[in-house]
Amino acid sequence: MSNSASDVFKALGHPARVQFVKLLGEGEKCVCDLVESVDLGWSTVSRHLSVLKEAGIVTDEKRGLQVFYRLSLPCVSQFIACLELDGKTVQTDCACHSMET
Numbered sequence: 724m725s726n727s728a729s730d731v732f733k734a735l736g737h738p739a740r741v742q743f744v745k746l747l748g749e750g751e752k753c754v755c756d757l758v759e760s761v762d763l764g765w766s767t768v769s770r771h772l773s774v775l776k777e778a779g780i781v782t783d784e785k786r787g788l789q790v791f792y793r794l795s796l797p798c799v800s801q802f803i804a805c806l807e808l809d810g811k812t813v814q815t816d817c818a819c820h821s822m823e824t
Contacts (some may be wrong), residue, residue: 731799734778739763739772741803743792747781748800751793 735741739761744758746752758768772792775781782795794800 730778731780731796733801734774734780735803736775737771739767740775743768743771743775744780744794744800744803747792747794748797748804751791753789753791755789757792 724769735744743757746757752760752766754765754772755820757772758765761768763771766795776783776792780796780799781792784791784793786808
């Protein structure tokens with residue numbers, strides 16, 4: 724597992740993985756919930772989640788036969804939300820605005 728910025732950005736290089744981070748930003752979800760939320764098969768979803776896990780963005784926990792995922796880097800979800808504002812609204816608590824010079 725890695726938390727380097729380049730690994731995180733590389734892991735977010737696919738729209739499906741960005742969508743999973745946004746969904747997990749709402750809270751912990753089992754793989755079955757994530758499969759229902761996107762138009763992808765189980766194996767594809769699992770592969771994308773593995774990439775996110777390897778980058779240190781998510782963690783998983785097996786409970787019985789189900790695996791639940793949660794964000795281990797909630798700032799990634801916040802960063803995505805900040806990028807999606809696209810000048811529509813000023814969100815003063817967004818970390819992106821504190822980086823402006």
